[in-house]
Amino acid sequence: MTSVLQRPLTGEPLALDLLNTTWPDRGERRDVFDEPGGVGAWLAERGLPDPPGAEEPLRHTRSVLREVLESPGASAERALNEVLARGRLRPELREGGAEEVIEVGEAAWRPAWLAAYGYLSLLRARPDRIKRCSAYPVCTLYFEDTTRNGTRRWCSMETCGNRAKAARHYRREQSA
Numbered sequence: 001m002t003s004v005l006q007r008p009l010t011g012e013p014l015a016l017d018l019l020n021t022t023w024p025d026r027g028e029r030r031d032v033f034d035e036p037g038g039v040g041a042w043l044a045e046r047g048l049p050d051p052p053g054a055e056e057p058l059r060h061t062r063s064v065l066r067e068v069l070e071s072p073g074a075s076a077e078r079a080l081n082e083v084l085a086r087g088r089l090r091p092e093l094r095e096g097g098a099e100e101v102i103e104v105g106e107a108a109w110r111p112a113w114l115a116a117y118g119y120l121s122l123l124r125a126r127p128d129r130i131k132r133c134s135a136y137p138v139c140t141l142y143f144e145d146t147t148r149n150g151t152r153r154w155c156s157m158e159t160c161g162n163r164a165k166a167a168r169h170y171r172r173e174q175s176a
Contacts, residue, residue: 009155015119016142053108061112087113135160
């Protein structure tokens with residue numbers, strides 16, 4: 001369970017946080033879902049229930065979201081739409097007013113569907129603010145750029161940003 005808490009770049013919108021459950025670490029690929037209890041811990045961290053069988057839909061949706069972002073096209077769109085077809089928002093009038101009720105056919109798909117739907121919400125709001133860390137391919141993390149002017153480049157200034165600046169300084173020193 002500690003792997004979830006020690007992973008980089010937590011707190012992004014659900015779709016991006018799902019993508020960020022895998023990351024490179026000292027030349028090896030880490031995956032929260034490969035850790036014992038990792039899926040349940042990640043879902044708990046996100047405040048989501050842990051229905052039986054949620055791991056495979058989450059892995060599938062993570063793969064689909066990565067395809068949409070890294071290899072956009074008809075195939076990626078079709079794959080995401082297949083995930084989205086597993087659920088819907090149904091408007092409903094209740095005593096407190098209008099609400100949208102989430103309906104997903106299989107409970108195991110609910111967290112994955114929420115991530116896919118969350119991605120569409122990000123696209124509707126500010127598609128240009130969905131970014132991959134500029135340290136790619138060393139860093140594969142995604143983030144939502146919430147800066148005022150939309151110029152954030154790194155997942156974390158403390159890690160990737162600092163590394164990039166140090167490398168740039170080193171190159172300048174070597175060429176001088």
